[in-house]
Amino acid sequence: xVTASTDQIWEWLAEVPDPEIPVVSVxxxxxxxxxxxxxxxxxxxxxxxxxxxxxxxVIDMMVEDKLREKGIEKLALERRLSxxxxxxxxxxxxxxxxxxxxxxxxxxGTASDGRMGRAARLAGSNLTIECPRCGSxxxxxxxxxxxxxxxxxxxxxxxxxxxxxxKCH
Amino acid sequence: MALDxxxxxxxxxxxxxxxxxWLCRLGDxxxxxxxxxxxxxxxxxxxxxxxxxxxxxxxxxxxCQMWLGLAAEVEGQGRTADQxxxxxxxxxxxxxxxxxxxxxxxxxxxxxxxLFDAFHFELLTELSxxxxxxxxxxxxxxxxxxxxxxxxxxxxxxxxxxGTEESHARMQAALDxxxxxxxxxxxxDAVDTAMTEAGxxxxxxxxxxxxxxxxxxxxxxxxxxxPERRFDVHTGGKQGRHTEHLGYLLAEMQFLQRxxxxxxx
Numbered sequence: 001x002v003t004a005s006t007d008q009i010w011e012w013l014a015e016v017p018d019p020e021i022p023v024v025s026v027x028x029x030x031x032x033x034x035x036x037x038x039x040x041x042x043x044x045x046x047x048x049x050x051x052x053x054x055x056x057x058v059i060d061m062m063v064e065d066k067l068r069e070k071g072i073e074k075l076a077l078e079r080r081l082s083x084x085x086x087x088x089x090x091x092x093x094x095x096x097x098x099x100x101x102x103x104x105x106x107x108x109g110t111a112s113d114g115r116m117g118r119a120a121r122l123a124g125s126n127l128t129i130e131c132p133r134c135g136s137x138x139x140x141x142x143x144x145x146x147x148x149x150x151x152x153x154x155x156x157x158x159x160x161x162x163x164x165x166x167k168c169h
Numbered sequence: 170m171a172l173d174x175x176x177x178x179x180x181x182x183x184x185x186x187x188x189x190x191w192l193c194r195l196g197d198x199x200x201x202x203x204x205x206x207x208x209x210x211x212x213x214x215x216x217x218x219x220x221x222x223x224x225x226x227x228x229x230x231x232x233c234q235m236w237l238g239l240a241a242e243v244e245g246q247g248r249t250a251d252q253x254x255x256x257x258x259x260x261x262x263x264x265x266x267x268x269x270x271x272x273x274x275x276x277x278x279x280x281x282x283x284l285f286d287a288f289h290f291e292l293l294t295e296l297s298x299x300x301x302x303x304x305x306x307x308x309x310x311x312x313x314x315x316x317x318x319x320x321x322x323x324x325x326x327x328x329x330x331x332g333t334e335e336s337h338a339r340m341q342a343a344l345d346x347x348x349x350x351x352x353x354x355x356x357x358d359a360v361d362t363a364m365t366e367a368g369x370x371x372x373x374x375x376x377x378x379x380x381x382x383x384x385x386x387x388x389x390x391x392x393x394x395x396p397e398r399r400f401d402v403h404t405g406g407k408q409g410r411h412t413e414h415l416g417y418l419l420a421e422m423q424f425l426q427r428x429x430x431x432x433x434x
Contacts, residue, residue, distance in 0.1 A: 052232075081310050
């Protein structure tokens with residue numbers, strides 16, 4: 001039976017890629033909230049990114065597969081809702097990888113507060129998102145949603161490439 | 170997968186039936202609006218809108234899974250969220266009539282989303298600080314997504330309302346059509362009162378005040394006119410008395426489980 005240290009477990013989990021954005025790991029995304037031994041049972045707390053994100057079930061499966069592959073026998077995955085996931089938990093290393101992959105990383109502190117009156121809407125449209133390809137700030141939002149719930153669709157007016165923006169959440 | 174490690178629901182047994190009903194209202198509103206919204210998948214007026222609507226639907230289905238999961242736990246009869254969603258008949262559904270109405274055109278769909286989101290946002294804001302931690306954690310999770318949905322719907326209502334003559338006329342017609350269904354969200358019955366008195370849920374009349382302020386603000390900016398007729402004409406959905414439209418929706422949504430009982434992915 002494997003009784004690895006929790007530090008070792010975190011290192012193994014850092015090898016599990018996000019299924020939809022495979023350049024970043026589940027630990028870099030900040031969705032692994034806790035790893036602890038409860039007697040001989042390993043308990044791993046995972047938080048969903050978005051409530052309806054179809055990747056959630058796949059992530060649980062990949063985490064389980066990775067830990068089984070490393071020899072963990074007694075494993076309990078817990079779904080933790082509180083505190084709710086925020087993009088503030090995405091590590092700096094992951095932000096660089098997102099950019100290199102063609103996805104603009106989230107601009108912290110710009111999450112929706114549901115109070116988008118005229119003033120806020122105008123301010124929101126001034127949010128500057130840098131094109132991950134050419135670095136231009138001459139970009140426009142095309143749609144509030146992109147290829148997954150966590151992204152919005154943008155286009156660069158200089159290099160003309162469309163790109164995804166990982167929304168602040 | 171195992172969902173252990175969570176606090177059990179702490180409530181008086183006497184409150185269980187009302188709380189089950191109340192949680193089904195939260196879950197069913199999200200489920201039915203989510204299903205209606207998903208009907209646009211592949212039919213949106215523009216690719217970006219199509220994708221946005223499908224993603225919005227996904228968020229709502231996610232909320233439904235959490236609320237109905239908790240409802241099943243409170244009921245304590247061994248049912249699951251999936252069983253509640255796929256194996257109840259129309260009269261057991263507890264959603265408001267507003268969310269089961271057919272989509273109409275894109276303007277009507279956006280207007281309905283806005284009118285519901287503005288309520289949903291205020292409700293979840295209150296519930297996110299509910300002393301019942303299981304309720305509060307689901308509300309806090311859903312609130313972040315609903316805030317974004319409300320911003321998006323508000324933006325579109327303004328663009329379409331204060332848009333072309335055609336889009337303005339369609340948005341006004343949508344508002345006039347949907348308005349008499351909105352009052353149901355704020356019409357409290359014995360279930361709502363029991364949950365408010367138990368300190369778990371907010372007073373619906375407080376929500377109505379804030380909802381009205383948001384709706385007036387956005388509709389004014391959208392150059393749309395608030396209807397003068399009563400807003401609480403079509404009620405009963407929360408008690409299981411639905412329009413004929415819900416049955417057709419369920420026939421499609423529940424088909425697989427009815428035809429192949431117990432089928433799993």
